[in-house]
Amino acid sequence: MKKLLILLVLLTGTTSFAQNKNAKASFEVKGVCEMCQTRIEKACLKTKGVKIASWDVKTHQLKLVYNEKKTDLKTIKKAILNVGHDLKDVMAPDEAYNSLHGCCKYRDEEVLKAH
Numbered sequence: 001m002k003k004l005l006i007l008l009v010l011l012t013g014t015t016s017f018a019q020n021k022n023a024k025a026s027f028e029v030k031g032v033c034e035m036c037q038t039r040i041e042k043a044c045l046k047t048k049g050v051k052i053a054s055w056d057v058k059t060h061q062l063k064l065v066y067n068e069k070k071t072d073l074k075t076i077k078k079a080i081l082n083v084g085h086d087l088k089d090v091m092a093p094d095e096a097y098n099s100l101h102g103c104c105k106y107r108d109e110e111v112l113k114a115h
Contacts, residue, residue: 022051025064025073029055030086032106032115043079047071
């Protein structure tokens with residue numbers, strides 16, 4: 001009986017640990033429109049291990065669900081920067097930003113006013 005109880009506890013602990021592989025994260029990504037939204041979400045979802053990516057146009061908050069065993073936030077953020085979108089504390093490369101459509105140039109005051 002004692003052995004059965006120990007085995008049951010070990011199996012339950014292993015099962016619980018194996019199921020906890022998905023992480024959630026939320027952070028700010030600069031952008032202004034639905035084209036930005038599509039680009040940001042697509043960059044995230046192309047990253048292996050990202051299951052859900054949802055960017056809000058009004059709040060600029062990106063919400064993610066990703067598999068920590070397959071990717072990490074650093075990799076996901078790099079993908080976002082490479083498509084031209086700044087993060088709160090890191091700017092996208094100028095070459096990537098300059099390739100954005102005119103209405104997506106969120107660093108331009110005139111574009112911000114238009115949205």
